[in-house]
Amino acid sequence: MTYQSSQKDITDDFKMQRIGNFLIHASRSDRVGLNLMLREGISPNVQDYDNITALHLAASEGHDSIVELLLHYKGKETNGMTAVGNRENITGDSSSSTGEGDERDDSR
Numbered sequence: 001m002t003y004q005s006s007q008k009d010i011t012d013d014f015k016m017q018r019i020g021n022f023l024i025h026a027s028r029s030d031r032v033g034l035n036l037m038l039r040e041g042i043s044p045n046v047q048d049y050d051n052i053t054a055l056h057l058a059a060s061e062g063h064d065s066i067v068e069l070l071l072h073y074k075g076k077e078t079n080g081m082t083a084v085g086n087r088e089n090i091t092g093d094s095s096s097s098t099g100e101g102d103e104r105d106d107s108r
Helices: 003-027 031-039 054-061 064-077
Strands: 086-088 094-096
Touching: 003 031, 003 054, 031 064, 054 064
Parallel strands: none
Antiparallel strands: 086 094
16 A cells, blocks of 8 residues: 555545534434534535435434524525535535436426
């Protein structure tokens, strides 16, 4: 193993540990911990290896105030774009899941 690859492994491990901590804060309804991490710049859209997000956990546990907090931060991150057709990866970067030309018909 080269020095560069071991550094990458350490960085990846740190990112996953940070994501894990963020998800724990959401599942335990720890508003203070979530706010701190969000203000430090973690994306509210980060996912674990199973594609679980903090929003999934907070909603499934019935933590309404945490759901509202996460939606507030998610709204800031989308820059006015809708989340339909977008998929968030582990770093919080978004990419279209269905390609260009995705449009949503809200007229119904």
